[in-house]
Amino acid sequence: MSDLIRRDPRLEWIMRNRLHPRHGELSNQPTRGPTGLLRKNPRPQWQYGPSGLRRLDRLNMSSAAGVTQLSSKKRSEQVVLPLHQVVEPQAYIAVWLQTSGGRLTSHCKDVLGQAQQLAVAREQSTAVLGVLCGELKESLEGAGVDRLLQVQGEQYEGYQPEAWSQLCAQVEDSLNPLYWLFPDSGEAAELGRRLSVALGVRPATSVWKLEADKLLARNGAGNQDISRPWSRVMLLLEECALPCAEYRYEASPVQLELSAPCRSRLQDLGQIAVDPAEIPLAEAEFILSAGNGVHDWPQFHQAAALLGASEGASRVAVDDGHMPRNRQVGATGTWVSARVYIAVGISGAVQHLQGIGKCEKVVAINQDADCDMVKRASLTTIGDSSEILAALMALVEAKSAQEVSDAA
Ligand SMILES: Cc1cc2nc3c(=O)[nH]c(=O)nc-3n(C[C@H](O)[C@H](O)[C@H](O)COP(=O)(O)OP(=O)(O)OC[C@H]3O[C@@H](n4cnc5c(N)ncnc54)[C@H](O)[C@@H]3O)c2cc1C
Numbered sequence: 001m002s003d004l005i006r007r008d009p010r011l012e013w014i015m016r017n018r019l020h021p022r023h024g025e026l027s028n029q030p031t032r033g034p035t036g037l038l039r040k041n042p043r044p045q046w047q048y049g050p051s052g053l054r055r056l057d058r059l060n061m062s063s064a065a066g067v068t069q070l071s072s073k074k075r076s077e078q079v080v081l082p083l084h085q086v087v088e089p090q091a092y093i094a095v096w097l098q099t100s101g102g103r104l105t106s107h108c109k110d111v112l113g114q115a116q117q118l119a120v121a122r123e124q125s126t127a128v129l130g131v132l133c134g135e136l137k138e139s140l141e142g143a144g145v146d147r148l149l150q151v152q153g154e155q156y157e158g159y160q161p162e163a164w165s166q167l168c169a170q171v172e173d174s175l176n177p178l179y180w181l182f183p184d185s186g187e188a189a190e191l192g193r194r195l196s197v198a199l200g201v202r203p204a205t206s207v208w209k210l211e212a213d214k215l216l217a218r219n220g221a222g223n224q225d226i227s228r229p230w231s232r233v234m235l236l237l238e239e240c241a242l243p244c245a246e247y248r249y250e251a252s253p254v255q256l257e258l259s260a261p262c263r264s265r266l267q268d269l270g271q272i273a274v275d276p277a278e279i280p281l282a283e284a285e286f287i288l289s290a291g292n293g294v295h296d297w298p299q300f301h302q303a304a305a306l307l308g309a310s311e312g313a314s315r316v317a318v319d320d321g322h323m324p325r326n327r328q329v330g331a332t333g334t335w336v337s338a339r340v341y342i343a344v345g346i347s348g349a350v351q352h353l354q355g356i357g358k359c360e361k362v363v364a365i366n367q368d369a370d371c372d373m374v375k376r377a378s379l380t381t382i383g384d385s386s387e388i389l390a391a392l393m394a395l396v397e398a399k400s401a402q403e404v405s406d407a408a
Pocket of ligand 1: 290291292293294295313314315316317328329330331332333344345346347348349350351352355365366367368371383384385386
């Protein structure tokens, strides 16, 4: 047999191609370099954690345990998270479930993340109890709710602080939660303060960090931190904790004997339609934003009006005089936190991406499939902006016409 060292071009190709299904398995084995020396792949390997996030496998645990890396096909499959169960709770941490349009707000998800941290840290079996008024259009499976008390009916929907306070008082009487956590924003912030008065406790407001025995809360117009003891009623700021991501939660219903809600002294006259163009960008929930890739400006304005979106723009679109300066999104413009941000013909420069860091869902419309906005987006449409906006408007018009004919 010849002593000649033969190279295997296919093996070398697999070693270079990280997405190849056998890459992990083969690249962990030492191979011979061109000089015949044994070489080990110095690059750390990666695997997928239970939440579906890619993680570096520095200890090479995946191959040791016989787990092969997921192929790109498998990666797109749904990862089933382990179920977190609290079988017989001995204590509760109550969280007011703040919703917008029938979905939990991202602020509320942060508060639930904090509640789960508190529950897990306790020796006693403790469940996170979500208290919800009205209907929900999404599943609570991943949000961090172990038990759910949901009440529906017009007495609880809209702006009903008196009925909500009464509900909280009944939960307090029946289950006596260890802590009450509220997002410190909107109506939930008001309700938390109302409950504190009813319970006669001093609430902790603007809380952004819970430590072992103390908490940190913002003060002095957000420029100062104060440290104080925990309170039974805590109102937490956004990003107080990471939202839950590692488990599925039961959200099993809790049945309580509730008395009928009191007669409200306040009358909710419903929401008033406002012109989306009048909403300050920082507060807008739905933004259609234009960049250098928009060439038909009347069409862009028409699309924003039809979708009911507030208009935003990249700096180039503003500098070119197509949009006013107060509509610029980004590091030197406005930092926005919309639930949906549609970027039309925006490349995704770092200064622009900084401004949309807090947006929940980003949709990119662009000709360039490799641009940074496409990497940031949850959904992308590749093509000419004018054609895509025209198709989008046609769809919206068709849907509206359908709704009108259904109603007739
Ligand atoms: C100090 C400093 C501060 C800055 N601050 C900001 C800021 O606050 N906000 C900001 O936005 N920028 C800011 N910038 C500018 C930033 O660096 C970019 O130049 C700018 O964001 C690019 O804007 P754009 O994506 O609209 O344009 P371009 O970079 O020109 O991108 C245009 C995009 O449109 C796509 N496109 C072209 N034609 C079409 C078509 N027909 N259909 C669909 N897509 C198409 C292209 O593929 C491309 O992705 C700042 C720069 C500096 C130096």
